[in-house]
Amino acid sequence: MNEIPIKLTDIGLKYDDFTALDGVSFEVESGQTMALLGHNGAGKSSLIKIILGLITPSSGSVNIMGSQGKLSHHKHKINLGYLPEDVSFYDKLTGREVLNYFAALKRVRPTRVADLIDEFGLGYAQDRQLKTYSKGMKQRLGVAQAILSEPGILLLDEPTVGLDPQASKFLYGKINQLKQAGCAVVVSTHELSLVESHMDTALIMSKGRRLALGTSSELSAGSSIKTGIEFAELASWVERDHYLRRFFIDGRLQVESAQKQQMIKYLVSQCQIFDFTLHKPKLEDIYHDLMMHPLVDQSAQQ
Ligand SMILES: Nc1ncnc2c1ncn2[C@@H]1O[C@H](COP(=O)(O)OP(=O)(O)OP(=O)(O)O)[C@@H](O)[C@H]1O
Numbered sequence: 463m464n465e466i467p468i469k470l471t472d473i474g475l476k477y478d479d480f481t482a483l484d485g486v487s488f489e490v491e492s493g494q495t496m497a498l499l500g501h502n503g504a505g506k507s508s509l510i511k512i513i514l515g516l517i518t519p520s521s522g523s524v525n526i527m528g529s530q531g532k533l534s535h536h537k538h539k540i541n542l543g544y545l546p547e548d549v550s551f552y553d554k555l556t557g558r559e560v561l562n563y564f565a566a567l568k569r570v571r572p573t574r575v576a577d578l579i580d581e582f583g584l585g586y587a588q589d590r591q592l593k594t595y596s597k598g599m600k601q602r603l604g605v606a607q608a609i610l611s612e613p614g615i616l617l618l619d620e621p622t623v624g625l626d627p628q629a630s631k632f633l634y635g636k637i638n639q640l641k642q643a644g645c646a647v648v649v650s651t652h653e654l655s656l657v658e659s660h661m662d663t664a665l666i667m668s669k670g671r672r673l674a675l676g677t678s679s680e681l682s683a684g685s686s687i688k689t690g691i692e693f694a695e696l697a698s699w700v701e702r703d704h705y706l707r708r709f710f711i712d713g714r715l716q717v718e719s720a721q722k723q724q725m726i727k728y729l730v731s732q733c734q735i736f737d738f739t740l741h742k743p744k745l746e747d748i749y750h751d752l753m754m755h756p757l758v759d760q761s762a763q764q
Pocket residue numbers: 477480482500501502503504505506507508509547
């Protein structure tokens with residue numbers, strides 16, 4: 463079966479008179495990781511809940527692993543891993559009991575529980591009740607629960623909140639392993655630097671609408687943030703070259719995405735400069751730029 467695991471088309475969602483989602487479409491393929499970005503209240507959690515079948519959109523179609531509609535989602539529950547935004551378990555259970563409970567529900571071999579407890583550094587606390595766990599420990603347990611069944615679809619709602627940097631890095635390593643195994647991963651987050659280094663694409667939401675979708679390079683091409691270029695003796699080159707001078711800002715050449723190839727060609731062919739450093743725009747800058755100057759997202763209209 464080669465169905466696209468997650469395909470949402472023209473999704474609308476209303477809470478009474480309030481429009482929480484408006485015409486949102488996207489797909490996530492097997493082995494693809496997509497970040498859901500956007501301001502508080504942009505609609506990220508609502509999209510995740512729609513994928514899960516926890517809420518039904520007011521309009522549009524949801525296609526999960528080739529099946530449409532809410533009922534069919536039940537067939538796939540075991541193949542879905544989910545970490546809710548506010549993870550909470552019954553706090554009289556121990557960490558091990560929680561994972562054993564989900565392992566039984568998801569028909570996962572018990573040895574996997576022991577492995578994950580160990581990998582998430584919870585071995586020392588596995589027989590303690592959850593009421594003694596710190597926020598980060600509960601979050602680690604929540605993430606372990608989400609990936610327990612090595613699912614085909616993994617949905618994580620702000621998974622790194624409360625995690626220390628080491629645990630966040632470990633989590634993204636795990637996400638990468640699942641991606642290699644063909645899992646379609648959606649992560650809602652505000653941590654843009656982690657998205658940049660670990661996720662394939664990002665869907666940027668604003669006020670319930672899709673603002674942009676693409677890889678960092680694609681998002682960069684749609685923003686007005688420039689690429690910086692530096693090389694040895696740049697200042698003296700700029701002094702004698704009119705063309706280069708036009709792009710010289712704050713000690714480096716700065717070009718828009720569409721001009722980058724042309725500039726590199728010029729440096730190589732006209733100046734014989736082969737050794738230069740490109741400073742690509744950071745996702746954080748692209749994000750703020752897109753939020754301030756929204757694109758007309760052509761592909762969203764298709
Ligand atoms: N049950 C509900 N009833 C009414 N409005 C709701 C309900 N759930 C969500 N909303 C509204 O829908 C909008 C989208 O909420 P959602 O939780 O999807 O945003 P989000 O992007 O996940 O935000 P955050 O980054 O703060 O978690 C918000 O304006 C929110 O107030």
